[in-house]
Amino acid sequence: MQSIEVVLAMLLAVLASGYLVRLLPFSLPLPLVQIGLGAVISGVFNQGVVLNPEVFFLLFLPPLLFLDGWRIPKSGLFRDRGVILQLALGLVLFTVVGAGFMIHWLIPTIPLPVAFALAAIISPTDPVAVSSIAARAPIPKRIMHILEGESLLNDASGLVCFRFAVAAAMTGGFSLASASLTFLWLALAGLAIGVLVTLGISRAQNWLSRHVGEESGSPILVSLLTPFGAYLLAEHLEASGILAAVAAGITMSRVELSGRALPTTRVQRAAVWDTVQFALNGIMFVLLGEQLPGILRDAADSVQEAGHLDPWWLAIYALAISAGLALLRLAWVWGSLHWSLLRARQRGERPERPHWRLVAAMSLAGVRGAITLAGVLTLPLLLPDGSPFPARDLVVFLAAAVILLSLVMASLVLPRVLQGLELPPESTEHQEEDHARMAAARKAVRAIERAQRELPTEVGEAEAYASAAARLLALYQKRLHDVVPTGTDPAQLRLADKAERALRLAALQAEREAIFALARNRMISDEISRKLVREIDLLESRYR
Structure with a gap:
């Protein structure tokens, strides 16, 4: 003991x-x-x-x-x-x-x-x-x-x-x-x-x-x-x-x-x-x-x-x-x-x-x-x-x-x-990250297009799948265009990223508080609350 x-x-x-x-x-x-x-x-x-x-x-x-x-x-x-x-x-x-x-x-x-x-x-x-x-x-x-x-x-x-x-x-x-x-x-x-x-x-x-x-x-x-x-x-x-x-x-x-x-x-x-x-x-x-x-x-x-x-x-x-x-x-x-x-x-x-x-x-x-x-x-x-x-x-x-x-x-x-030692910039890490994001986005676009050709034949389901595919394709196309082009001012990009991150974190915090409030008032179950909060937490971990 x-x-x-x-x-x-x-x-x-x-x-x-x-x-x-x-x-x-x-x-x-x-x-x-x-x-x-x-x-x-x-x-x-x-x-x-x-x-x-x-x-x-x-x-x-x-x-x-x-x-x-x-x-x-x-x-x-x-x-x-x-x-x-x-x-x-x-x-x-x-x-x-x-x-x-x-x-x-x-x-x-x-x-x-x-x-x-x-x-x-x-x-x-x-x-x-x-x-x-x-x-x-x-x-x-x-x-x-x-x-x-x-x-x-x-x-x-x-x-x-x-x-x-x-x-x-x-x-x-x-x-x-x-x-x-x-x-x-x-x-x-x-x-x-x-x-x-x-x-x-x-x-x-x-x-x-x-x-x-x-x-x-x-x-x-x-x-x-x-x-x-x-x-x-x-x-x-x-x-x-x-x-x-x-x-x-x-x-x-x-x-x-x-x-x-x-x-x-x-x-x-x-x-x-x-x-x-x-x-x-x-x-x-x-x-x-x-x-x-x-x-x-x-x-x-x-x-x-x-x-x-x-x-x-x-x-x-x-x-x-x-x-x-x-x-x-x-x-x-x-x-x-x-x-x-x-x-x-x-x-x-x-x-x-x-x-x-x-x-x-x-x-x-x-x-x-x-x-x-x-x-x-x-x-x-x-x-x-x-x-x-x-x-x-x-x-x-x-x-x-x-x-x-x-x-x-x-x-x-x-x-x-x-302290105060100026080190040469290690830019390869950012280049590798951009390369990986572009490669992943391109493969995702090809997968969506391939899956779209295999949509259900029913009219109602086909329209729903086509609408969802269009939204996803727009999302991945935006990711491809968001990769930093040559000649862009890095300071402006860092400022824009910082602003977007702050806004996204504020929005996710508001979502989480709303779900907690619904659970406290017994308008949703604890199981649903945990599921939704976990999704928000995973999204927030991406921007932290």
Whole structure:
């Protein structure tokens, strides 16, 4: 019963954080507010949970990574695949080696394999934290897509490096050949399992729905269970469950393009997934805050493990490691950028050098999150000979401190780095939207004309169908003519769109109030009221 109360308290904390972040007189990222509320739950009310990392990975990571893979723009993911792989693989290995030697040099009491383990678990960035920080900073969309792609893929490489570093600390040995083969199996098998599971579930669901039928909520429940199936199967086969969940989400976005799902199913499924994403994201950071008091209580032992008596040395170590991570990331981004510019010049191109503030933003946006905390808590308590795992409490504390410092630094410095920076306009998105609208309208006109030729032969019905077809054709012809012609003043178009949107929203609000009034006066049933209000809400969501 106590565990249920703690879960309910965490959900209330997630709910309260959404309002509290808007009431604060200063700008603060939502994850930091949720971490603070989690610390209040654990510290003030003396309530908390024992975080089982395996359960945490199973409950939280598959659905969130699946949704990120589902919704991430695929054009940007494949267009910048080279940069993303450099960050997700090359930067992780660079960080593990560089930060590992730095941590061992800074704190000699931490053995080198344990230092590599700490460096590996703090190397991956967190997609949830990155998205939250980006919501308050004007990060260009292309850079944001690169950061999202990096955070989706670098979890696997970081956790694999962490696993081998822990194995080296436990056994005292390390085989590069064995580690390379294991990494290839984890990555390739994980990706393949995610793709095959999603395709198999989708085809089985389509076959059942055609031959047996299905309940209205079945497709939504299937989409919620798919990431868990891919994750569990991959883990059972000793592949990467994280990459399997990501691959399942990317495959689901391709399956979605088949258009087999009903419109109402897509609307309801999007609402359900938005709720799941908000709740799980919030609970992850509330759990992080809930773990902080216990981590801080072990700080005294951590200081002694580091060979000092003053607890302020912990803060110095955390700041030094955070600064080292930022410098390593900056060096990698700077080097990769100049290498790309050099290759482009060799091909005869004239690439434009990005502003230095964009390079700095790429370095500051490497935010760590709950994945780092869950991973570091999997450190074993004892070595095979029964002795305590060296510097375990110190490593856990430093990982938690790096998470907090990266969140604070990104939330405070990143908006100021990008403030006032004039970015080149990204016009391709508007062009793609216009192209899609015109293509859809043309196909709709052809479909109406084709259906009109198959009208009923009765005179009364034929006239009614012809009148309806004429109205629809006029609507789609207007949409075709409304596409922006070349040479039109964009400012006037934006003003006209703004005015039309305001008028439409006012009209829809009036319709909704009229329906509510009729329902309150019992002139229409609640069922009719809900149906009509839902139609109005869907129309309004288009203009919001």
